Amino acid sequence: xxxxxxxxxxxxxxxxxxxxxxxxxxxxxxxxxxxxxxxxxxxxxxxxxxxxxxxxxxxxxxxxxxxxxxxxxxxxxxxxxxxxxxxxxxxxxxxxxxxxxxxxxxxxxxxxxxxxxxxxxxxxxxxxxxxxxxxxxxxxxxxxxxxxxxxxxxxxxxxxxxxxxxxxxxxxxxxxxxxxxxxxxxxxxxxxxxxxxxxxxxxxxxxxxxxxxxxxxxxxxxxxxxxxxxxxxxxxxxxxxxxxxxxxxxxxxxxxxxxxxxxxxxxxxxxxxxxxxxxxxxxxxxxxxxxxxxxxxxxxxxxxxxxxxxxxxxx
Amino acid sequence: xxxxxxxxxxxxxxxxxxxxxxxxxxxxxxxxxxxxxxxxxxxxxxxxxxxxxxxxxxxxxxxxxxxxxxxxxxxxxxxxxxxxxxxxxxxxxxxxxxxxxxxxxxxxxxxxxxxxxxxxxxxxxxxxxxxxxxxxxxxxxxxxxxxxxxxxxxxxxxxxxxxxxxxxxxxxxxxxxxxxxxxxxxxxxxxxxxxxxxxxxxxxxxxxxxxxxxxxxxxxxxxxxxxxxxxxxxxxxxxxxxxxxxxxxxxxxxxxxxxxxxxxxxxxxxxxxxxxxxxxxxxxxxxxxxxxxxxxxxxxxx
Numbered sequence: 001x002x003x004x005x006x007x008x009x010x011x012x013x014x015x016x017x018x019x020x021x022x023x024x025x026x027x028x029x030x031x032x033x034x035x036x037x038x039x040x041x042x043x044x045x046x047x048x049x050x051x052x053x054x055x056x057x058x059x060x061x062x063x064x065x066x067x068x069x070x071x072x073x074x075x076x077x078x079x080x081x082x083x084x085x086x087x088x089x090x091x092x093x094x095x096x097x098x099x100x101x102x103x104x105x106x107x108x109x110x111x112x113x114x115x116x117x118x119x120x121x122x123x124x125x126x127x128x129x130x131x132x133x134x135x136x137x138x139x140x141x142x143x144x145x146x147x148x149x150x151x152x153x154x155x156x157x158x159x160x161x162x163x164x165x166x167x168x169x170x171x172x173x174x175x176x177x178x179x180x181x182x183x184x185x186x187x188x189x190x191x192x193x194x195x196x197x198x199x200x201x202x203x204x205x206x207x208x209x210x211x212x213x214x215x216x217x218x219x220x221x222x223x224x225x226x227x228x229x230x231x232x233x234x235x236x237x238x239x240x241x242x243x244x245x246x247x248x249x250x251x252x253x254x255x256x257x258x259x260x261x262x263x264x265x266x267x268x269x270x271x272x273x274x275x276x277x278x279x280x281x282x283x284x285x286x287x288x289x290x291x292x293x294x295x296x297x298x299x300x301x302x303x304x305x306x307x308x309x310x311x312x313x314x315x
Numbered sequence: 316x317x318x319x320x321x322x323x324x325x326x327x328x329x330x331x332x333x334x335x336x337x338x339x340x341x342x343x344x345x346x347x348x349x350x351x352x353x354x355x356x357x358x359x360x361x362x363x364x365x366x367x368x369x370x371x372x373x374x375x376x377x378x379x380x381x382x383x384x385x386x387x388x389x390x391x392x393x394x395x396x397x398x399x400x401x402x403x404x405x406x407x408x409x410x411x412x413x414x415x416x417x418x419x420x421x422x423x424x425x426x427x428x429x430x431x432x433x434x435x436x437x438x439x440x441x442x443x444x445x446x447x448x449x450x451x452x453x454x455x456x457x458x459x460x461x462x463x464x465x466x467x468x469x470x471x472x473x474x475x476x477x478x479x480x481x482x483x484x485x486x487x488x489x490x491x492x493x494x495x496x497x498x499x500x501x502x503x504x505x506x507x508x509x510x511x512x513x514x515x516x517x518x519x520x521x522x523x524x525x526x527x528x529x530x531x532x533x534x535x536x537x538x539x540x541x542x543x544x545x546x547x548x549x550x551x552x553x554x555x556x557x558x559x560x561x562x563x564x565x566x567x568x569x570x571x572x573x574x575x576x577x578x579x580x581x582x583x584x585x586x587x588x589x590x591x592x593x594x595x596x597x598x599x600x601x602x603x604x605x606x607x608x609x610x611x612x613x614x615x616x617x
Contacts (some may be wrong), residue, residue: 045418048418098602101605102605104417105557106557106601109553109554109557109601110601112550112553112594113594113597113598114594114598116550116590116591116594117591117598120588120590120594121587121588121591124586124587124588124590236546236550237546240354240425243425244425247422277436279433280430280432281429281430281432281433281434283426283429284428284430284433285426285430287426288423288426288427291412291422292411292412295415295419
């Protein structure tokens with residue numbers, strides 16, 4: 001079975017779960033948001049650069065949703081998502097123009113530093129941003145339909161599923177494009193890439209902008225699903241969680257970050273139900289186990305298993 | 316802002332810089348051997364603090380409550396935590412995950428960090444801890460019109476400076492120290508020259524971990540311990556290490572002082588951005604000098 005078809009089936013199953021058990025809807029949407037954002041983190045990671053500040057784009061997009069919804073209460077939900085994602089992407093493009101000059105630790109640290117400044121400012125500028133309490137986001141209309149909470153969540157789940165499918169498809173296309181392949185080349189040998197006449201700078205910048213796009217998309221939907229935005233969304237621990245999810249699921253296929261997000265949410269849910277207070281510990285051990293047993297993540301391990309067991313029979 | 320406030324800001328800054336330097340020193344030392352920033356260093360800081368608080372309470376209860384004993388409790392806490400955690404990290408990072416990608420090693424330290432965030436909560440709970448006894452014992456000192464505690468203005472910076480000098484002596488004058496420098500230059504060559512890389516690696520991890528824990532232990536008497544303090548400290552000390560240039564010990568000393576002073580003065584001058592101050596400094600420095608303030612040549616890292 002092709003992975004694309006499989007992803008479509010997974011989405012249908014998610015929708016069915018959301019319909020059958022309404023209490024899972026918010027959780028599913030948030031899981032998809034995490035998956036989208038982790039997909040964004042996976043792009044610079046392909047070039048060997050890990051950012052410990054990428055959650056800032058989710059935070060910027062979420063605040064864009066909040067500000068826009070406050071200024072224009074009549075604005076449609078879909079328009080909110082689009083405009084907020086564009087805001088986050090624009091920010092990533094501007095920031096990327098100088099962050100891509102750095103590699104390794106310095107790349108991670110600069111992202112971290114910018115995200116910390118943003119979080120600090122959002123927490124302190126009380127009149128503008130509501131301080132650490134954040135801003136409430138009023139439930140917007142969707143396509144002119146005024147909806148109740150439950151219907152709104154159904155709509156949002158549906159939209160998130162569609163966006164996640166499109167994003168996954170795009171990620172697959174992107175990684176096979178010239179830019180995507182060059183990003184992999186940047187990881188293995190940057191000098192050789194430059195010799196081929198490809199600007200490593202430019203490649204990483206394009207990748208950075210796209211990664212900002214995916215993270216922003218996740219952040220914008222997250223803001224609508226949660227109905228509240230706080231500076232916490234941009235905290236470095238949140239960025240760490242995104243990297244965590246990306247490693248957990250694996251970045252070799254677009255499904256990876258979503259699988260990672262699913263496992264992440266499941267561990268969190270399980271821990272809050274049975275082992276309240278130690279969910280971080282459980283996550284830490286999960287991460288150690290994945291790193292030790294499946295270096296390419298859950299998805300990578302699965303793909304390797306599949307190509308071994310059905311050699312030659314693959315479509 | 317008048318002169319007294321300025322003086323108070325400077326005193327705060329020096330005291331904070333002392334703690335920051337101890338933590339950053341351990342971090343930069345471990346970086347030299349591992350090649351990766353150790354996020355679990357934040358746990359060391361927090362654990363050092365919690366164990367110090369418990370040991371102080373224990374000492375007080377069993378009548379070892381003279382000032383030297385209380386001080387010993389702080390140092391002992393750092394030693395214990397450093398030894399235990401340093402060896403644990405050494406086994407994890409240099410034995411099991413040594414051949415992995417730096418990104419993966421970084422994530423291993425992240426995993427250790429999140430695990431210990433919960434370990435702290437399980438053992439010491441979420442209510443704040445404090446152990447201020449030693450500060451009041453040591454009394455205060457008058458700086459012009461400002462009264463400041465001896466502990467903060469003398470003890471913390473004193474220990475920080477002593478650690479700096481001690482580490483320099485160790486690295487430059489002793490055999491193990493020279494072997495450490497060789498190891499950070501080039502692991503394989505050092506091994507070929509007969510350096511026991513495993514032993515030196517473990518030694519450096521324990522030493523670095525002790526410095527991180529010492530920072531935490533010295534912080535307990537002047538601040539209360541709450542969950543999340545490790546996370547805050549690790550990020551600021553990352554900033555120090557990256558601003559100074561990776562593996563730069565003297566650079567870390569100067570940068571700690573710079574960031575410590577900037578932050579505490581910002582509390583009085585620009586309270587909106589005091590928390591963001593270290594990051595703003597780092598951004599400015601890295602824009603002008605992409606490899607940090609004090610990086611000279613690529614080959615020498617410690």
